[in-house]
Amino acid sequence: MSVRIFVRLGLIPQxxxxxxxxxxxxxxxxxxxxxxxxxxxxxxxxxxxxVAREITRSDKxxxxxxxxxxxxxxxxxxxxxxxxxxxxxxxxxGVTVTFSRDARGRAAxxxxxxxxxxxxxxxxxxxxxxxxxQQYVYQKLMAEIQQRGFxxxxxxxxxxxxxxxxxxxxxx
Amino acid sequence: MKSREYELTISxxxxxxxxxxxxxxxxxxxxxxxFEKIVGELKAQRETSEFYEPEEEVRYRIDQKH
Numbered sequence: 001m002s003v004r005i006f007v008r009l010g011l012i013p014q015x016x017x018x019x020x021x022x023x024x025x026x027x028x029x030x031x032x033x034x035x036x037x038x039x040x041x042x043x044x045x046x047x048x049x050x051v052a053r054e055i056t057r058s059d060k061x062x063x064x065x066x067x068x069x070x071x072x073x074x075x076x077x078x079x080x081x082x083x084x085x086x087x088x089x090x091x092x093x094g095v096t097v098t099f100s101r102d103a104r105g106r107a108a109x110x111x112x113x114x115x116x117x118x119x120x121x122x123x124x125x126x127x128x129x130x131x132x133x134q135q136y137v138y139q140k141l142m143a144e145i146q147q148r149g150f151x152x153x154x155x156x157x158x159x160x161x162x163x164x165x166x167x168x169x170x171x172x
Numbered sequence: 173m174k175s176r177e178y179e180l181t182i183s184x185x186x187x188x189x190x191x192x193x194x195x196x197x198x199x200x201x202x203x204x205x206x207f208e209k210i211v212g213e214l215k216a217q218r219e220t221s222e223f224y225e226p227e228e229e230v231r232y233r234i235d236q237k238h
Binding site for chain 1: 179195212216
């Protein structure tokens with residue numbers, strides 16, 4: 001007969017400890033311009049936008065169309081003095097979205113388009129800015145995961161456009 | 173060797189849901205903190221069904237044969 005006994009030494013109910021967790025994390029975007037613009041390009045492409053130009057503020061021409069200004073609240077673009085006027089513009093169906101750095105160092109978004117209401121432009125800007133955060137987090141996570149040598153066993157985008165990653169590693 | 177697994181879902185709005193699996197004990201929290209450093213602020217956290225398991229180092233198995 002074989003009797004298998006599990007003895008849990010030191011197991012006191014008050015000292016039971018956390019084991020597995022499910023968390024919700026709100027991203028904070030702290031990026032240099034190259035990393036941020038890479039996320040913008042990836043996000044814009046996923047929504048059918050094309051990159052219009054990457055220019056300095058002094059090159060900007062005035063437009064008379066409807067404009068909406070947005071910002072990424074939890075963001076900080078780290079740039080040296082020479083690069084602070086950099087901006088990136090993407091366009092789709094007559095709507096242009098320009099990403100830049102505001103005076104406080106946050107990522108600013110200007111959505112511009114003729115024949116659209118401010119509400120429509122705001123919705124387009126919010127959709128794109130969400131995707132930018134998604135791409136920024138994805139790229140940052142992938143870089144850290146690869147640096148640690150973790151194995152990515154699943155990497156896909158589902159029907160709701162959420163990116164699903166499953167990562168595994170082994171410890172002694 | 174113990175297998176650790178993380179499931180991450182990054183929504184189109186940029187919110188991240190993280191499920192940490194395979195940890196027993198306080199090291200689970202260390203894993204959560206590592207992701208916090210990469211991603212951002214922890215907004216919510218809930219324990220899984222394994223919450224009331226003991227730490228690995230205090231569990232022993234005794235096989236007794238007659």
